[in-house]
Amino acid sequence: MVSYRCGEYSYMIWWTHLDMDSFFASVEIASRPYYKDSPLAVGGNEYSRTVVASASYKAREYGIKSGMPLYEALNRCPHLVIVNPDIEKYISISKDIFGLVENLAGNILPYSIDECFFYSKSKDDIISKSLYIKRIIKEKFKITASCGIADKKIVAKIASDEKKPDGFFVVEDSLKYIREKDVGDVPGIGRKLKKKLNSLGIYYVKQIDDIPFTILRKHFKQYSYFLKEIATLKISDNIFVYDEVKSVGNTHTFEKDTFKKEEILSYISIISQHMEQRLLEDFFEGNKLTVTFRYSNFQTFTKQKKLERYIYSSEEIFDESSKIFDSVNLVMPLRLVGVSLGGIRKRGVYGSLPFFENEKDCRLKECLNSIKREFGESSIIKLRDLYVSDRKIKGRRIINRTGDLV
Template identity: 30%
Template sequence: MRKIIHVDMDCFYAAVEMRDNAELRNIPLAIGGSEKRRGVISTCNYIARKFGVRSAMATAHAKKLCPNLTVIRGDMNKYKAVSRQIRAIFERYTDKIEPLSLDEAYLDVSDCSLFRGSATMIAEDIRRAIKTELGLTASAGVAPVKFIAKVASDINKPDGIHVVTPPDVDEFVKRLPLEKIPGVGKVTLGKLHEMGLYVGEDVQQFEKNALLQRFGKFGQSLWNRCHGVDDRHVETERVRKSVGVERTLPEDIQSEAQCLEVMASLYEEMEQRLRRVCPEMEIARQGVKLKFSDFQQTTVEHRQWRYDEKMFPDLLKEALERQQGRGVRLIGLNVGLKAEDKNGPSQLSFNW
């Protein structure tokens, strides 16, 4: 058994801005793009969330829900600098750190001797250090497996902690709403509900083969999660799987020629990003993403062993076959990188 901590900063970008500017602390605040350029919300503070404002929401819609919402553009360089400070705090406790983004990470503290090896006390000390040294709050989940730690970190947000000890795992997953399991989206949740499955215990009592027939590989993952099984290790070196660039347009466009013009403006940035992570430009697939005026999106990808800019127009043509008269509001380019086999760390003894 392992001791896994999932640390998730509370409304990270907004929290940094509120810390640095007292005028922003007691008002509904969001970080995102302008509604005039059809921007979206990256994150918002908890005052704004009371009005229904959420991440990935169109800024224009967010302002309808919260007319007094203050929206500012983010400062990624500042957030990256703060993220490095948070990482430095993590490194006091373990070198087994798997960052998921600038504001969240898994930590394997199984062999940390501080606080007599208590993962709960280690998590609390991490949260204390972040608050006293950086003026920010973090929530944490503590569990013997990764996905439960991640779910647990959301239970007592903001500025809270939830611990699931090994003896508590079975009861925890039995009562766990399926929508809380990472990977269960709205469409999948609807299908599960149609099958009479709402919480982990429902899946435990369901016929496994029927679940596999309906959902394939995901059905096996869901079965494992609902039995408290997650063999994934904390990966100290995450393998990047894709590189992409996209642009949301100020106004919808319709024609292939217009799309080609926008797409051409993305080529240089796409190539620069790819060369930073894959100088040899050897890839696994190449694709084009379109988001239409009704917010539905489509992606066309083809297998490709080497990056070729000249492929994108043909991929675009294929994607536009699904346009059905709708305007195009977003165009994206992406490539999938070749997978690399990695051996995870060996499991370590567990002592709560």
């Protein structure tokens, strides 16, 4: 149990993580009850070049999931019902649900459009409130929500996935529970990190303790502290603040200050490819491009351009960054160059995906990125990148959020 101290009083905190089940699809089915027993996906129409934003549980029986290209979903289930997304409706219903939660629970910590936390000092109180809130959401909005309850936020979030949909799961012993979980179940441990942990023989959270901290530090650097905190559950509950991504980017510091246009453009190209990988993984796109320049005397300036369309592919990022670079008159050699994409939103929810011109292009893109994930970024390179022999980015990875990870 976690104890919090405020002044001369100490008290226990119990958390509920409330997660609406297949939110977008559930909202659409609630407004079209005749589709209740049909596989349904939100994500445009069969002629659009988009991805599945949300899939009903009936659709998931066919292996359809969020982020899947629509053509693949239709191949798996030809009779799939496809509904165009209505983001304004989802936001409106989300606000109504969060308002209800705040009124009934007395507090709320939004995490995303369909997830939130609330808390209580009493275990019995949090259980009764959670059950009541679930019931009211089901009655009023005709959708289901799953709840995970624990004395640690991160454990409550994991627990909400235990019995979906319409799930309810209470964790009595948070430390015992999380130590038995697969490392991939832990928020913050993605596919790449899980693969690296598995390569060290770490498959379950409890096995993290079997690895000396010096080895963890060598392989995971600053992230090693997070891993140890997870294994011992000595982790701050501030880890889950609302963290909507604002921008994604990279900087690169040159080995030697340079005036050479080809070298600068080569690294802008490499940075663009790094950015594309992260944007693809999280299904993000953006429309505000910023290029950062730092001279050899450390004087730094930026050039920004708001684009008429949303982009995420490396080619588009590179093309627009090159235009910005061409507009700059360098007065001395550069020490550093950086590119970041802002105005971030979820890709595929608002419209078609311009990069995937057809199924062939989509499969090619998936194949190339699969090779890069397996064999490294430099396993496939563009002709223009051959100008530089060292293609490693030596700089800062940029992911700006509305909240800070503690």
